[in-house]
Amino acid sequence: MIICDIEAKPLVRMNAVLKKFGQLEVLRDISLDVREGEVICIIGPSGSGKSTLLRCINGLIEINQGEITVGDIRVDTLKTERDFIALRHQVAMVFQQFNLFPHRNVIDNITMAPIKVLKQKPEQVRERAMQLLQKVRLVDKAHAFPSQLSGGQQQRVAIVRALAMQPRVILFDEVTSALDPEMVSEVLEVIKDLAKEGMTCILVTHEMRFAREVADRVFFTDRGIIVEHGPPQALFDHPKDERLKEFLMKVL
Amino acid sequence: MSDGQEGRDWRDFLVGLCGVTMILFAILTIIYRAGTLDALNTLRDLSPMLLTGSPQWGPLRGGFSTNIQISLWAMAISLCLGFLLGTGLISRYGSIRLPSVFVMNTLRNSPWLVILYAMLYAVPYEIGIGRTTFEISPEVKAIIGLSLPTLANIAEVFRAGIQSIRAGQWEAARSLGYSSGQITRLIILPQALPLMLPNLMTTYAALFIGTSLVVVTGANDLLAVARVVIGSGAEKYATAIYIYILFVYFIFSFPIAIWTRRLERQVRAGK
Numbered sequence: 300m301i302i303c304d305i306e307a308k309p310l311v312r313m314n315a316v317l318k319k320f321g322q323l324e325v326l327r328d329i330s331l332d333v334r335e336g337e338v339i340c341i342i343g344p345s346g347s348g349k350s351t352l353l354r355c356i357n358g359l360i361e362i363n364q365g366e367i368t369v370g371d372i373r374v375d376t377l378k379t380e381r382d383f384i385a386l387r388h389q390v391a392m393v394f395q396q397f398n399l400f401p402h403r404n405v406i407d408n409i410t411m412a413p414i415k416v417l418k419q420k421p422e423q424v425r426e427r428a429m430q431l432l433q434k435v436r437l438v439d440k441a442h443a444f445p446s447q448l449s450g451g452q453q454q455r456v457a458i459v460r461a462l463a464m465q466p467r468v469i470l471f472d473e474v475t476s477a478l479d480p481e482m483v484s485e486v487l488e489v490i491k492d493l494a495k496e497g498m499t500c501i502l503v504t505h506e507m508r509f510a511r512e513v514a515d516r517v518f519f520t521d522r523g524i525i526v527e528h529g530p531p532q533a534l535f536d537h538p539k540d541e542r543l544k545e546f547l548m549k550v551l
Numbered sequence: 552m553s554d555g556q557e558g559r560d561w562r563d564f565l566v567g568l569c570g571v572t573m574i575l576f577a578i579l580t581i582i583y584r585a586g587t588l589d590a591l592n593t594l595r596d597l598s599p600m601l602l603t604g605s606p607q608w609g610p611l612r613g614g615f616s617t618n619i620q621i622s623l624w625a626m627a628i629s630l631c632l633g634f635l636l637g638t639g640l641i642s643r644y645g646s647i648r649l650p651s652v653f654v655m656n657t658l659r660n661s662p663w664l665v666i667l668y669a670m671l672y673a674v675p676y677e678i679g680i681g682r683t684t685f686e687i688s689p690e691v692k693a694i695i696g697l698s699l700p701t702l703a704n705i706a707e708v709f710r711a712g713i714q715s716i717r718a719g720q721w722e723a724a725r726s727l728g729y730s731s732g733q734i735t736r737l738i739i740l741p742q743a744l745p746l747m748l749p750n751l752m753t754t755y756a757a758l759f760i761g762t763s764l765v766v767v768t769g770a771n772d773l774l775a776v777a778r779v780v781i782g783s784g785a786e787k788y789a790t791a792i793y794i795y796i797l798f799v800y801f802i803f804s805f806p807i808a809i810w811t812r813r814l815e816r817q818v819r820a821g822k
Contacts, residue, residue, distance in 0.1 A: 416733075
């Protein structure tokens, strides 16, 4: 676990964020700071706005009120696609359903965005991609198509695809929920390694054991608000709020 | 793709081909009895006229060759404009989407024959631009008339194809920083086009059969040639000639139908 410099400027900051879908307030008064190198887990019942929260951080969803900053970028005021490219260099995302591009092989899936979006040199990108594949032990699958891989392998490729953008923070949206049980650990191991190397990670997860083991801080959300947050031991062993107690009863 | 299914395609094709040929031939013999051989000889002699519009197999001046040309032009135009209208159908902006939906529904739900008649009266025989005048031939009117409903159908095929790509693909592509144009070109279209192909072919088959209606615009198509031939001394063989026309349409459309079915299966298997 990384010991964080409390004085450091937060890498991700959400301040009083409000998000409505129609009349429904899915996020209310969300404020959180994430420092460089921190691992944050967001837990809570389904429909509590966790995934929406993640999508706001990288601008996939526009917010109604409040501020979001990543590094020096004000996310909520970005307008043009060109503005967003700078943000894509800072924030990458991994999805529950992997969302690899099925018509391209593994190496293309990984290298296309750095080449086409960040305009980096193809040879360098390719070399980096192979190193990353080595790390997740999938070098031999570089030329396979996503449909030829298991769920766990696809998700590891998706993580490499995110890493290839050389982001400062990675968002993980329930990345093990769509996996068969025996494949969950191979994906969690990869995330654990990333965390050890100091990558800033924000995870929405249902893996409570993983959260306790890896997270620096855990946030519990319910019906669009952050109910309680703190270090995992405090949150899991001494929950204060009734809703959190009830939730932990159900999932543990 | 297993060989068994491919073999079944061939079997279905041959069975259909022989079956339909035999049935049409049976009808011919029932009607003409002893005169069947004469009828067949007449059809053989009339074939160049009916298929190419000229007695010596060329130049191509009408008949079935005109149907093929009209269908190809109309398909080419419909593909371009249909994809354009289809992009309108999935536009984020209501000011583009709603008019597109309106146009698509109007065109798609108009009877083809009515549109073709409308072409006859709505489109002038010639258009003057500056001092030059362009003649608008009946064939051009037919092409425009058939393109209108077809492009609306293709717009729908396009919309359905694009929207069948899961939202996660857009999300993943956007979070990797691709622009809308890049997402469409690199991620969505390469996946959606193969899905659209069977439906596009079905649309073409319908368009092709629809070319039998262009006779009302005055185009010199197979039916028009047939009527001239029948009117100038072949009354006796009118039925035979219409059976022949059915056969020609069948020979052209049936392979498309079989091929479409095969593509559909490949698309399903590739999913």
